[in-house]
Amino acid sequence: AQRVTQPEKLLSVFKGAPVELKCNYSYSGSPELFWYVQYSRQRLQLLLRHISRESIKGFTADLNKGETSFHLKKPFAQEEDSAMYYCALSGGRSGGTYKYIFGTGTRLKVLA
Amino acid sequence: EAGVTQFPSHSVIEKGQTVTLRCDPISGHDNLYWYRRVMGKEIKFLLHFVKESKQDESGMPNNRFLAERTGGTYSTLKVQPAELEDSGVYFCASSQDPGGVNTGELFFGEGSRLTVL
Numbered sequence: 694a695q696r697v698t699q700p701e702k703l704l705s706v707f708k709g710a711p712v713e714l715k716c717n718y719s720y721s722g723s724p725e726l727f728w729y730v731q732y733s734r735q736r737l738q739l740l741l742r743h744i745s746r747e748s749i750k751g752f753t754a755d756l757n758k759g760e761t762s763f764h765l766k767k768p769f770a771q772e773e774d775s776a777m778y779y780c781a782l783s784g785g786r787s788g789g790t791y792k793y794i795f796g797t798g799t800r801l802k803v804l805a
Numbered sequence: 806e807a808g809v810t811q812f813p814s815h816s817v818i819e820k821g822q823t824v825t826l827r828c829d830p831i832s833g834h835d836n837l838y839w840y841r842r843v844m845g846k847e848i849k850f851l852l853h854f855v856k857e858s859k860q861d862e863s864g865m866p867n868n869r870f871l872a873e874r875t876g877g878t879y880s881t882l883k884v885q886p887a888e889l890e891d892s893g894v895y896f897c898a899s900s901q902d903p904g905g906v907n908t909g910e911l912f913f914g915e916g917s918r919l920t921v922l
Binding site for chain 2: 697736737738739742779781792793794795796797798
């Protein structure tokens with residue numbers, strides 16, 4: 694079954710501490726993985742995608758095909774990072790469905 | 806440039822009534838998606854339009870849901886008759902390329918919150 698799992702509903706860390714938001718997936722082909730973020734009173738927006746291999750706002754995520762994971766990391770959390778984070782996959786490039794499959798989301802709270 | 810706009814932002818109706826949600830995608834985006842987030846659960850795919858054609862409607866819960874995109878511009882999602890379990894936030898998203906696979910980005914609206922009493 695195609696599925697994205699985010700085991701933590703809420704993650705609280707102190708400012709300056711490292712952050713890791715976990716994401717595991719189940720997909721039969723070769724999916725593309727994404728992280729979307731929703732800040733308070735803002736719309737859902739793309740944070741980063743694995744194929745770009747870039748760091749956005751200090752966040753990085755590495756696709757581990759062996760462990761089927763795409764964890765989101767940041768070495769030093771900032772208060773403005775507080776938001777809802779969604780991991781998602783798309784099977785478009787592999788010829789599969791173009792629909793995105795989202796996880797349940799993790800709320801990150803960065804404490805002062 | 807205007808983003809994806811959705812209307813209404815919040816709708817409260819009674820079980821058995823009808824509600825129509827509207828989505829205006831970003832101009833020039835052929836691909837339009839509807840998603841739904843039920844409280845505490847994942848953002849779930851409902852359907853995907855390419856212009857006015859339904860490319861994939863595998864996520865539509867049942868025949869009480871009807872989505873249209875006449876003329877390939879804005880889209881409507883009608884729920885008739887509404888049930889309690891239809892409550893949630895309905896998101897619309899658009900992209901220039903299918904699934905955002907080239908740009909990696911779906912552009913989302915702010916969502917329409919539906920509460921069925």
